[in-house]
Amino acid sequence: MAAARSLAMRLASGSRHFGPFLADLAGRAVQHRGVLVPGRRGPEGRSFPAEIRAAGLARVVAATFGRDAMALVVYVPEKLTGHGETVLVAGCEWLAHRGGMGIWLVGPDLHRVDTRYLKVPAAVRRLAEEMTESPDTGTVGVPPVAGRPHPGSAVERAMEAALAECDWAHGRAWNQTYQSADALFVMIRTDLMWVREKCVVELDGPEHERYAQMKRDLVRDRHLERDGFTVLRFTNQQVRGDLRGVLRHIREILQARRLGNS
Structure with a gap:
């Protein structure tokens, strides 16, 4: 409880989150309790008004999906x-x-x-x-299905079509969730993963060029690297323009991992 509240306050100090509400929410999550409702007291004996809960939860939901707003x-x-x-x-x-x-x-x-x-x-x-439409995202739809390339991503589909022709690419898994060893860190969804070799490949669209998103990607990659993963990032332009080079880089990392050289 103390660790969850401390991490929440630390996160709030450098972001738009309201520290007391975020700390209370983190504490209740650890206790597997719901969001505080009017008239009930939290762990510190406080009851947040509806306005604070609405704004606080909107920020938490947006941050969970790596967005600035909801x-x-x-x-x-x-x-x-x-x-x-x-x-x-x-x-x-x-x-x-x-x-x-x-x-x-x-x-x-x-x-x-x-x-x-x-x-x-x-x-x-x-x-x-x-929220302007991007040629890389297409029409907004449901989240990607685990185990398959995202149906709305031409880059993921092109990558899978190429990997299907490579005998070294066995064991890959698309759009999987991974829980970091840090249990208080959010669940990570990877674009492409080789679980046994501990290799993650991310295909980045233009939204990953924004400073805020780059910071989130860095934190996320560090958690994966601490758990022993190698994280490779390629832009959509790299995949479209030099798919062979991208595949060659992935193959080298996988082969090194399989030989125990990395």
Whole structure:
């Protein structure tokens, strides 16, 4: 408990997280307890108001997925009454303003509430402007299926097609999760992994060129390296422009690992 709270406060000191809330959340996670609700007291006897919980959880969820902000997709129920539409939109506005998250309404159209005149906070507006479609990501969809290249990534599919022709590439696993030896560090999802040889290959799109993402990648790679992994990173441009060179580099690392030379 003390270690979880200490690490949470340390993380908050260098980020946008609110230290007391993050420490309380970390402590409750260690105890396998839920998020604090109104009227109940946390480990330190405090109860956080709804505004703090909304903003705090939005930041935690965004950070968990390696993002700077969070967008929430809200499915509109069928056949809402006029009062129901008003309540739904009011709740979404509250989340946007208090939690700083983008809200996307999908499903049936709202007929009694004109969403064109909703007040949009500046933080949400910036989030929407940054979410431009990238040729490397394509349409936003479900997370990648473990064991397979991501169906939305042409680079991963091209890499797998090439590896399938290489007899040395046996034992590979796409889009696997890995828990670092540091149990308090978040679960890591790797693009491509050879578990036995302890080799991880990451294929980086343009979003990995952002300073914040580069810092997250560095922390993540260090955790893998401390557990004995070799981490290789290639940009999408490298895979497209010099696939043979990329494969040759991976083969050399795997062969060295199999011979016990690295």
